[in-house]
Amino acid sequence: MIAELSTSFGVSGYEEETTQIIKSTLTELNINHYCDKMGNIIASEYKDSNRPTILVSCGIDEKGLIVTDITENGYLKFDTIGDIDVKSLISKRVKSKEINGIISLKAIHLLSKEERERKVKIDDLSIDIGAIDKKDAKKYVTEGDYFTFDVKYDTLGTSQIKGKALRRAVSVNVLLNTIKNKKFKDVNVIYVFAVQNEIAARGIKTYLNTMQKIDMAVVLDCVEANKENKTSLNKGPIIALSNNDTAISKSIIEDINGYDIRHQTAYVSDITAAEVFRGVKSDIPLITIGIPISQKQTPINNICINDVDNTERLLNRIAEEAKKSC
Amino acid sequence: MKLSESNSKFNTGDLLKELTAIDGISSDEKNIADKLMPYLDSVCDTVDKDTHGNLIGYINSKNDNAKTIILEAHMDRIGLMVTKICTDGRLKFTNIGGVDERILPLSEVTVLGKKHINGIIVPDDSNDASNNNKMESMQIETGLTEDEVKKSVKVGDYILINSEYTKLCNNIVSGGAFDNRAGIVSILKAVNQIDRNKLKYNIIILFSVQEELGLYGAYLAGKTIDADAAIVVDVTHGETNDTKDNTGVFPLGCGAVICRGPNLHYAYTKQLIDASEKNNIPYRIEVASGSSGTNAWALQTSSDGIPSMLISIPLRYMHTNVETLKIDDIDATANLLAVAAEGGVDI
Incomplete structure (x- = not known):
């Protein structure tokens, strides 16, 4: 499932292929769901109005490229969708729904000394699809077309997985497994598979704007494991702390710290969905879980399998305790 | 003729x-x-x-x-060669032939040890973001522990930079x-x-x-x-x-x-x-x-x-x-x- 979610084409603003995978899985699981106007998939298990209602969300989109211009000689100029480290793009293979391409930068032999030392900028790069000229390129691509990275999903060594779009692949996988195993037994639960998580979490924002009353929310995402926030791979999910945590959030986090599930805690700023949530629903207890990821802002990411398993266990435990927490 | x-x-x-x-x-x-x-x-x-x-x-x-x-x-x-096996199971490396180091970050590789192992080249955490990455500041992530790596790999083993034969349009190919x-x-x-x-x-x-x-x-x-x-x-x-x-x-x-x-x-x-x-x-x-x-x-x-x-x-x-x-x-x-x-x- 993670493999399928990783390799599906689902760049922010054009998530259809990933959406289809999620929808068909929900249908197989016989879970009520619908797509809202923004494209978010909302699945719900409503029991009765006496029980508390929990919202659980994650993003389903991925970073990618969008064609901004086609040059007279048939190359595609592009912009990044979501934050991408430009240096990591050089010579990577990319694909649109129609055609393969590679990120073009002239051979190092052809650079002047000055050019060699200068940092590569996005303007230096273009996509080479093998077109003869603009007219030829127009047969396959048009301005505004999306490209994703052509990266195979696989295991890496004994402990990790590697691939593109792992951020959504593992988050969605954890959520679908939680639904499948019916972990939220005693509460009403709304699952939001949100589009445009990479673009300032605009998908979840529109959902929250119109949402009915809820009692608690869990936001699931990935967090770059690094020295800066003293987190690393293989040490379990990261409970993201915030200066804006409410007293109830803090007490739930305290409970979580008592669970016998390997995890880390850190103040992290890169889960935009959590910030958006606090902006719209500041009074609702919010738990933010980040699966540690390496190289989040590049075409290929790696994640520790144990961390994904422990995230699922942690979410399941939160589900079991949910009625008490609210 | x-x-x-x-x-x-x-x-x-x-x-x-x-x-x-x-x-x-x-x-x-x-x-x-x-x-x-x-x-x-x-x-x-x-x-x-x-x-x-x-x-x-x-x-x-x-x-x-x-x-x-x-x-x-x-x-x-051209290719790369293992220079050091680090305690976290990552590898340091150098070049064999004129490798373009600008392309290395996030490239996938195969370490041609006794048993082949896969890896991804990652820039060092502390790498200066304002410059292009230098080979000295990159490592190969293997997803293995030091001991696991040492069972298959020795310093001096060669490293293939992976490639995939890919068709573009007009009979143009890449690899x-x-x-x-x-x-x-x-x-x-x-x-x-x-x-x-x-x-x-x-x-x-x-x-x-x-x-x-x-x-x-x-x-x-x-x-x-x-x-x-x-x-x-x-x-x-x-x-x-x-x-x-x-x-x-x-x-x-x-x-x-x-x-x-x-x-x-x-x-x-x-x-x-x-x-x-x-x-x-x-x-x-x-x-x-x-x-x-x-x-x-x-x-x-x-x-x-x-x-x-x-x-x-x-x-x-x-x-x-x-x-x-x-x-x-x-x-x-x-x-x-x-x-x-x-x-x-x-x-």
Whole structure:
């Protein structure tokens, strides 16, 4: 499932292929769901109005490229969708729904000394699809077309997985497994598979704007494991702390710290969905879980399998305790 | 002279894909040599492998007292090498040949240890974000512990930069080690389409080692091979969107690029150009005022001298894992080699 979610084409603003995978899985699981106007998939298990209602969300989109211009000689100029480290793009293979391409930068032999030392900028790069000229390129691509990275999903060594779009692949996988195993037994639960998580979490924002009353929310995402926030791979999910945590959030986090599930805690700023949530629903207890990821802002990411398993266990435990927490 | 495609046993793209799937990093060319051996056996009268690993195949002309011409391409490819196994199971590495370090971050690799292991090149956490990444500040993530790595890998093991043969449009393809497996394909195609009855010269096919380190294989082979001329096949730079200010770049699809200059035999080179014209083989002319940067530089002054010619195939993004070329240019080069061997060049 993670493999399928990783390799599906689902760049922010054009998530259809990933959406289809999620929808068909929900249908197989016989879970009520619908797509809202923004494209978010909302699945719900409503029991009765006496029980508390929990919202659980994650993003389903991925970073990618969008064609901004086609040059007279048939190359595609592009912009990044979501934050991408430009240096990591050089010579990577990319694909649109129609055609393969590679990120073009002239051979190092052809650079002047000055050019060699200068940092590569996005303007230096273009996509080479093998077109003869603009007219030829127009047969396959048009301005505004999306490209994703052509990266195979696989295991890496004994402990990790590697691939593109792992951020959504593992988050969605954890959520679908939680639904499948019916972990939220005693509460009403709304699952939001949100589009445009990479673009300032605009998908979840529109959902929250119109949402009915809820009692608690869990936001699931990935967090770059690094020295800066003293987190690393293989040490379990990261409970993201915030200066804006409410007293109830803090007490739930305290409970979580008592669970016998390997995890880390850190103040992290890169889960935009959590910030958006606090902006719209500041009074609702919010738990933010980040699966540690390496190289989040590049075409290929790696994640520790144990961390994904422990995230699922942690979410399941939160589900079991949910009625008490609210 | 007929140069029909149907004479050839090979589909150019399929053979290129097959050959570029093999490692063969400079000085460890065994696997690519093993791959090429049957291809040489099928067309040559005899095939030798010298101590250094050079493959040398002989095709004899039916003419008595025929002169001998070498068709040469190097079979090695650039790569990396393990310099240190770190306590977290990551690897430090250095380059073998002129690797473009700008492409390394987030490239996938295969460490060619006792057991092959996969890895991803990651920039160091503390790396300065304002500059391009330097090789010294990169590591290979293996997903293994130090102990697990040490079971399969030793310092000094070679590392293949992974590539994937990918079709773009207009018969243009992209992948790794097209430099110079494309040259090898053109020679194999040429000798398979030559009419043996018309073969004017004895042919020596030389698939050399260690070109990327400094033309070493060709220097060594040149000492022992007796020949009257050599045609070296290699790659040259292809035109891209950002090469407007560069000279010596050639548009993909322009055909065989024939090099002129003191490194190359003046009269034979002129004949190559004439032969292209006469046989409607698309070509361009490249110039080198000194070294051509190819094995022609080594062969020209080997033993008592081997008059050399150079034909290059235009290639974008040289020394990356997405080298890009147009199949038609390999075919044009093969056709020109066949014409030359059948007597199109008078040596």
